[in-house]
Amino acid sequence: MHEGPVEEDIGGQVAERPGIAAGAPEPAGSRPLRLLTYNVRHCRGTDGRVAPERVARVIAALEPDIVALQEVDVGRARTGGLDQAEAIARLVGMSSHFHPALHVEEERYGDALLTHLPSRLRRADALPGLVRRPGLEPRGALWAEITVGTARLQVLTTHFGLLGAERIAQAEALLGPDWLGDPACREPVVLLGDFNATGWSRAYRRLGRRLTDARRLTGERRWRRGTASFPSRLPLLRIDHVFVSEGVRVDRIAVVDTPLARLASDHLPVLAEIRIGPARDSA
Template identity: 35%
Template sequence: MKLPNADPLTTTDAVADNNAWPLTIATYNIHGAVGTDGHFAPQRIVEVVKEVGADIVALQEVPLGGGGFPDVLQMLQDATGFEAVEGPTFKVGERIFGNAVLSRYPILAKRSLDLSVGKHEPRGALDADVSCHGHPLRVVATHLGLRPAERRWQIQRLLQTFDTDQMPVILLGDINEWFVWGRPLRWLVSHFESVPAPKTFPSRWPLFALDRIWIRPRHRLVHVDVHATPLARVASDHLPLIAHING
């Protein structure tokens, strides 16, 4: 079930802090379903996502079909029974790649935000409203650029876009920030507060915390960990990052 663009929820859908419910969120850069062994093997990605068992999964570098090539998001949707929305960002020949969100819960609306800078590789964010146990949750899934100047502009644009207390907000994805004290991370910490940042890249021997999950309000975040099974270490060059939340 891929959804059309829709309008955001209204402020009447605010969540009460005293009505908590557990939720597991994950972000996973699947590297086009090409593993560390160089093989295109989308079924391995399907199995890793099933291993993770999250309620909502943000995905980056997702093959979305085109040119007769497999639509890996559709494979994941078929395997999990989850709802899915996509945010295409670039093409290689006829093949389409982009961001995606899988959700066990209904996706009420989605918006795509173009974060491309100049002639650099196109980037974007997928902004989805999810109804979790009847409560609205805003999930912003993104994959930022490789250059510091790109990321600075992209983070400023993102923060301006969802600087709202309308509903709980989760920002997650491949932030591509290699510099621990870089301005983009400082801005994000200022907005969301500090969160654990375990290393997820490269998957064989993780050295960098490129994948991140933030939530506002911060007190809803319970725990963050990395899914580092043998299959996950070969299925992609990133490991899935998982956050446990009291919604």
């Protein structure tokens, strides 16, 4: 039902991006790095239409450097057999890494990381479910090492399950020796995705002992209007998160609430601007 750990190198299309020059690497903290997490619901919009190009337009307008996608279809009959990860990456001028949490014959469904920066896939694997509930949707995670100037940023993305006990098991796995506990997963680290967990949930609090919610580093400690990302037409829940380690400064984090974003998926994308440096601002 899943593919095992994989390591792979992908060269970035560096010279084509604004603010990044080809040649000698610039200091890692010299410019903001834009990260986006986006549950695209297999590119099925709130109008019921499957439109990867619409998702790509939402992404391209934000000019991100790294994009984490959840609920991506590859080769599935329901979405015309398209490789959505590759199609979106091509439309926004990026390379892609994909992991199928669900893999049945030729049909795959899971998470993707897109970037125009040089990247190396460190791990792509399943996360645990619940032994007593074998019918739950499989979940997985992706970990890529991305070269940012003179630094190497560890970026992980995931999509947790719907049940509280399931999410706890998945959080513990991510904190374990195969992922965040791996010596190779050294700071700076960013973990982002759809955690199906609000700020008062046990899974969120468990992850918060190891990493910091990026929104807290901007001074926002409570839910307020404009911080929720689901459902897109009337956002009420903040379940799409960006967590960061020491060595990551957060300039800004925002939910992208535009007419097109409200139409393209049932989640709104969350954009974070960070800098990599020896110290970060405290709330």
